[in-house]
Amino acid sequence: MPYSKVLSIALLTAHANSALAGPSGGGQAEGPSPADLENIRISYYLAWVWAAIIGTILGFRITLAAIRYVRKLACISASKQSYFALPDQRYSQLKRHVLHAALFRKRHHHEIRLSDALNIGTLPSRFQAMFLAGYLGINVAFCVISIDWYGERPEVLTDLRNRTGVLAVLNMLPLFLLAGRNNPLIYALDISFDTYNLIHRWIGRIVVLEALAHTLAWTVNKVETAGWNVVAKSMAKSQLIMTGTIGTFAFIMLLLHSPSVVRHAYYEVFLHVHVVLAATAVAAVWIHLKTLPQQGILSSVVALWLVERLTRMYKIVKRNFGRENTKAEVEAMPGDAIKITLKMARPWIFQPGQYVFLYMPSVGLWTSHPFSLAWSEEKQDLKGDKGLPMDRQDILRMQKTTMSLIVRRRTGFTDKMWRKAEMCPDGKFTTSALVEGPYGHQTLDSYGTVMLFAAGVGITHKIPHIRHLIQGHANGTAATRKVILVWIIRSPEHLEWIRPWMTTILGMEKRREILRILLFVTRPRNTKEIHSPSASVQMFPGKPDVDALVGREVENRVGAMCVSVCGTGSLSDDVRKAVNERCESSNVDFVENAFSW
């Protein structure tokens, strides 16, 4: 056994020794029992499980990043890139059958809906399901192994109570870590917040089940040895039992109030109640663990939460306060959309795939909503009495960055914003805003061919990629030789959302060499609305045949290919299926931007 492990077990044992000496701990005054030591060992096993998971994914991610980097360098000045067009057989099988596979045949992000308003969620992917089932299995095993099930019943129940309690507290560490927007594992492992959210929800369920088992084991034991009266008395009089009961109740409420139907129908209410219940559970468990070494773990949980909240605040202060604070111009657009132009107090380097959380106190008080950054521009601020720039400092001061969002009107915050803009005489208003970010970032410039699918407002995620790839091609900093955008909209008026940006993109140097745009209008008022302005920008009525489109581009690909999608769940599932069916015969990756929390 490594020295550090022996040392930490010794330390924990010493700590447990003193802490468990009281009647509440379940140990004896003379020191920890073999069962206590076994619980410490199980805690280490769980920590090793996490270390192994993180280490494996990190190794995988670093290898992929290295491959992409080498591919980009090798392909920047190569026009054919034939070597990279071919797949690695084993990796492509892994992608097809595990990494990118839907759980069963096709359905993953296509929401299961009872009606327009009742969204009962999505199915996890096959890999996600395997991970979650594995983690659940490990927890079930850790709850029951090395307990002497044939021993005296009170002892069995005591061991089960302690084991499930220890595991519930331990699991609160990943539970809280993965809930945060600023979870460092998002960047380190290149796994989206959306996926961590899914894992957070399942670990939450595991914590609740373990906490329930812990409470039940105590209750059954107490009832059998002392009767219900003593149980009731303990709940009313003993701080340990009262806080345990409050904690368990808060956990049950957390479980009951967070199904997808509630989350999606009343997101803000859900979020506020969730925070209050989580704080109640942590506070109650904190007092419950007063004499136990596990209180140290709960301190780390609270520290994680605090650091995450402070990071949010730091980002807000850093980006929005300067000589002038951040302002937002909100403009109602045709097709139930809003364009928000953010005049940033202090900008950052804009990169494709970034999103921000927007606070607009005059509309949504303290609430924040995530939106993808669609565009960024540097402008000279020549207004005001600052006069002509005299030096570099003046020029920098006059430089103003604007970041733009396109927001589809839904029923809460976005609806309020839209109505407020509509009521203004020129259809827009200016207000103070706070931008928290940036979050997320993706580069696709190591691929020879990039195919981007967007449905409706999903285009906001794709526009920055297109600009970046064309720029990279023109500057000789990207391997990309072909970009195909497939944008599906209901009506041609949705083109207005991005018209000025598209005009800029269509005017970019070398754009004609690489960019093709296919627009699909699913509900045109008449066929006259559908016309193709040029060979590289074509418009079609109806929905695309996703499989045929992907098939054609895979046939004609240059080098490695990436197919990326941002839009409705059903579109994502169609695109994934089309890519998966071809990934064993060609080097094609699938990248999905799903925002399903």
Ligand SMILES: Cc1cc2nc3c(=O)[nH]c(=O)nc-3n(C[C@H](O)[C@H](O)[C@H](O)COP(=O)(O)OP(=O)(O)OC[C@H]3O[C@@H](n4cnc5c(N)ncnc54)[C@H](O)[C@@H]3O)c2cc1C
């Ligand atoms: C990373 C990311 C990027 C996004 N980018 C865009 C974009 O560029 N343009 C765009 O129009 N939409 C985007 N969205 C969706 C957008 O955040 C929601 O449509 C918006 O928050 C809805 O606000 P509402 O109060 O009007 O929603 P409601 O009508 O109350 O709810 C509509 C849906 O939005 C979800 N939702 C509501 N509030 C939030 C919240 N605070 N955080 C997360 N989800 C919420 C609800 O669960 C529900 O499914 C993005 C979402 C994510 C997660």
Ligand SMILES: NC(=O)c1ccc[n+]([C@@H]2O[C@H](COP(=O)([O-])OP(=O)(O)OC[C@H]3O[C@@H](n4cnc5c(N)ncnc54)[C@H](OP(=O)(O)O)[C@@H]3O)[C@@H](O)[C@H]2O)c1
């Ligand atoms: N920009 C982002 O970063 C971002 C962020 C979060 C969410 N999104 C997602 O983007 C989606 C788009 O939102 P929206 O309200 O603007 O979209 P929308 O108007 O509901 O749909 C856009 C278009 O896609 C078509 N479509 C839907 N499913 C399709 C499929 N399987 N195959 C082909 N076409 C399909 C629709 O056709 P019909 O309506 O005619 O059926 C419609 O013309 C939402 O689901 C949202 O969750 C985007």
